[in-house]
Amino acid sequence: MMQSISMKVNPLYSDMDMSIQFHFEFSKGDCKVGEAMVSTYAMDNKVTYRKSQVGxxxxxxxxxxxxxxxxxxELGEVSMKKLRHFMKVIGMKEVHCGYELNRESVGN
Structure with missing residues (x-):
């Protein structure tokens, strides 16, 4: 089912709060089925140090x-999984929901 939903990611930089925002568009075939907006922030100035051969x-x-x-x-669950997976891949330690879930019923 995850393969049937495609996800397009558009990164944006916000000067106002000095964060990177991502605009996601979800599609099934040629039909747009939804979108999302995600902001990224530093976590309380926590710094992780990694040692490697280079330094x-x-x-x-x-x-x-x-x-x-x-x-x-019902495409919301699959779309959310894709979005969360992307955020983990780019190194987000935590993903929080700061929104009210808006889903339209297919029958309406």
Whole structure:
């Protein structure tokens, strides 16, 4: 089922809160079925140090907040899984929901 939903990601930079935001568009075939907006933030200045053959690297732990999530019908669960997987792949330590879930019924 996850393969039947495609996801397009558009990264944006917000000068106002100095964060990177991602706009997601979900489609099934040629039909758009929903979209989401996610903001990323540094987590309380937590820095992780990793040692490698090249030297020591510092990275700041980041989290994501889902600001908006609008997906049609039962496709919301699959779309949310794809979105959360993407956020984990790009290194988000935590993903939080800062939205009210908006799903339209297919029958309406």
């Amino acid at each position: 020591t690297q510092a990275s700041i732990e980041k989290c994501a907040v889902i600001d908006r999530f609008d997906v049609v019908g």
